[in-house]
Amino acid sequence: MEAKHHTSDKYFTRFKTSIEAISLPDKFTYPFYYEPHELSLIASKELQQHLLTQKDWIHDFGIDHFVEGTNIGKMFGVLVVQNDQNEIGYLSAFSGKLAGTNTLPGFVPPIYDLLDENGFFKPEEDNISLINQQIKELEESEEFRQVNNNYSSGIKSSQKELEDYRSFMKVEKKNRKIKRNELEQSLSSEEFENLKEELKQESLKHQYDFKMLKKEWEEKLEKLKSELDFFKTKIHHLKEERKTRSAALQQKLFDQYQFLNYHGQTQSLCNIFAPTTQQIPPAGAGDCAAPKLLQYAYQNNLKPIALAEFWWGQSPKSEIRKHGYFYPSCKSKCEPILGHMLQGLDVDENPIKSPTINQKELETVFEDEYILVINKPAEFLSVPGKETEDSVYLRIKNKYPEATGPLLVHRLDMSTSGLIMIAKDKDVHKALQKQFLERSVQKRYIALLDGIIKEESGFIELPLRVDLDDRPRQLVCYDYGKPAKTKFQVIDRTNGKTKVHFFPITGRTHQLRVHAAHPKGLNTPIVGDDLYGKKSNRLHLHAEYLEFTHPILNKRIKVKVPADF
Template sequence: MHAYQSMANCFTYFTENTAHIELPQKFTYPFYYEPHPLCVLAANQLQHHLLTQTDWQHDFGLDHYVEGTNIGKMFGVLVVQKQNGELGFLSAFSGKLADTNHLPGFVPPIYDLLKKDGFFRKEEDRISCINQQIEALENETDFLIWKQKCIRDKSQCEKELKAYRQLMKTAKNERKQRRNTALHKMGQSDFDLLAEKLKQESLKQQFDYKVLRKHWNEKLNHNQKKLDGFNEKIKVLKEERKVRSAALQQKLFDQYQFLNKKGETIGVGEIFARTTQKVPPAGAGDCAAPKLLQFAFTNQLKPLALAEFWWGQSPRSEIRRHKNFYPSCRGKCEPILGHMLAGITMDENPIKSPTAKDDDLKIIFEDEYIAVINKPAGFLSVPGKATEDSVYLRMQKKFPHATGPLLVHRLDMSTSGLILMAKDKDIHKNLQQQFLERTVQKRYVALLDGIIARDEGFIDLPLRVDLQDRPRQLVCYQHGKAAKTKFKVIGHIEGKTKIHFFPITGRTHQLRVHAAHPQGLGTPIVGDDLYGNKNTRLFLHAEYLAFRHPVSDKAIKVMANPDF
């Protein structure tokens, strides 16, 4: 550990008086929380340090756009208590910062990948050397010549053999025609002589074709042997690289050993072996939260509260707002923190068991075939991991004789509004087909956390799930699915924008991302805990549905006003 990352240099005292702030009774549930007042003070103090420190340089893109990646950064603060009762906090950043893993005042990494004399850098250099050898072989003049010769000669071979087969086919047809014509004009003796002659012509062509094919086979085999000489060397190097990389990865996993309150240590490989992922994702253990807890446990500090915030420019694909607090990522951190926080009493997950009163779940329209339900905000459409209570379960109980999947579509838990239900599978199939054909008209109303410049328009930003932080979505032009939304502003209220959304596609979090992303409206929906700021609820409501009745074929239009 560097000298400046000792206990004395990493433990930071509060500059403001904290006597009036009650200590938290339970530790922060890291995946959904309101930051404790002490964490807010610690974050403000760290942010002031980031603005005023001169020990290192990093352009966070605070007042101008910066090209590249790794511009903005996630920081974490952990409020801790010494054994003598002194209160303070620890600070950390995710990944590396200013091209290093060690900076004054920040806790160290679990393992320093950038350590010059460490095994990782040494082995990485060896693997890099192998990569250079492979690249040199793949770009060697003789290798490229033989590679091109193989491609060219194979093409020429196929061309010539194909042409000769066509010639043989044409000749065969001509011989057949000559034989048929001669059959009626020649005597038997002359006809037999002609038949023998035609047979010999056929045999000669077959022989010539075999000779041609043999010629090309010998030539192509010769070329391939020359090429295989290079390919074998490349194969040996690639196999060595594969073995070294696997061994390095395993050795690296062995370095990431995580402590908990009980003093138990488990490696990252064993932690993720218990998950569906099986293998740790890249960067597992390098986020701020595990670093903070590891330092606290190593130095007998009592963790009291945790918070993480984004500082600087948002990545292009993500939605990260400067100074906003964010939960720990689930893909990398959830399995690790599950071990590290064992034995610590935590706040309850506030969204673990979302529920609703029966009279909150109103049926707006119903006949013997279908029903339209007005779902309240904060209630699941379908059963989740932590609870089965949902619109689906309630409707299953209300309509016990209904068959099929019931719900034709769904809404995010945080979104309120209309959900269409079918009472049997054939009706469900008809309605779902209408959704697939995009003939169903949908309108959402939302309140945006700011004033937007345009009165109406169209947003086209493809989306995919953030594999390391589900259910967050990313804008991704390479792997994302098409996501398209029309919008129209309907008013302004105290610095906020009331807006209608008309989704053309129905991707997860589509309206939330299209509202918040800089390439969309750049203004999150009020109460968006993933892409904006928490509030009493997410101010997004599915207020209007229009579709064809699956039996009568009449136009059905259903409306439910929002409560905001």
């Protein structure tokens, strides 16, 4: 590690627990999929004890009771480090802000302190807030409302008055025609010509009066619009100023976030996100625990050894976060940043890229000339992903080169094992998919839950959508989520675990996993769920049973394969 300036080690915490017998890890933690190292577990336990006993600040985490509001629970991180005296200790951090601040005793400082009264951000944020207040006052002012109402009323009145006059002219035109027809035979030629002239003049007068009425209204409306435009222009200029100042402030803020890596190289937040699909950094990028910990370590000549992040306190309403559980770093904010910050460190391999994945075999459970049903192993992709091509689809495509159509009739999550149906031609595929859409295919999953649930059976209905900040994680969202419904039936309760059958009525991504783990679902994650529970040797979720109508033979086919747990 290259030498960097040495500063105070007030954030370097020495272990209270003896760690003499514990070996250091060979490589640094891969932050997006990991089992915490023993040192990280000890550091986390010591930090958790500190959170329970400290008196320096006050925040109700809602650990044993419900607290109304948001940002009650919090993500914390520990980074095991080695200092230049070869001592092993750890750094602590929290994501975002805590107890109304982002600087608390014992926790590494933020990369940039947004709340610093002497910094540029707070004063300019106050200026923008002042503009917001001015806009609000103008939009809610009695004068603006009156002018707006006057203009709206004027438009309606003008339309009605002009339409009424048009109707009047129409009636009068009809009356003139009747009068002409009635008197044509009884009047002399001269008298009739005089009558026509009189009626013509009457028509011209009506047209003139309509024209003048229209002009009068145009002038009135122009005056009313001018009064309204005065306010609208003022509001528009304020909004443009707000937009310009907000963009400038955002850019200046981004420029403050300069991230180091192990080599001592620096990258700005904007440069890090420029090549990503997002291009623009999301709000809060750089304020998560992991980047704060690594930045402080690099700035203070501390060598990163291992990382772990855990949730402390009440679960959020939408995301699934359990008190005391460890979680990977988030994808949308942290993945690009940590991609830079970890350069130079020897990091554990991404398990998705592990060569052992390629050794997994696909067991054939049912096959004829039209259909194939295989047993997909856990931690194996149904279709090619971003990180690896190897998948059920690719294996089947290579094994059956003459097969046509999309092949896979449905998919399973990478972590889920079990039955996948494959059609060998596009017509059979279409027929089978129709059965899925009509819900005539019977599917049954078996799962082992990490706890005891009281209910024997029931339904779970929680709408789901992707977590935009942390794909592929899903969250419960009543505003934008898609309907998701699951039937469950308890099979057995043993050793503090519950075995259940799941019958998915809908087929949303991670539906069974979220419905099991969410507080409004079963509130009990599936064993081995690295996204919504605790990591284990595998996700204990298996698609064990399929029943469908063979589209060619027109008979019901039942396929079952037992789980290995």
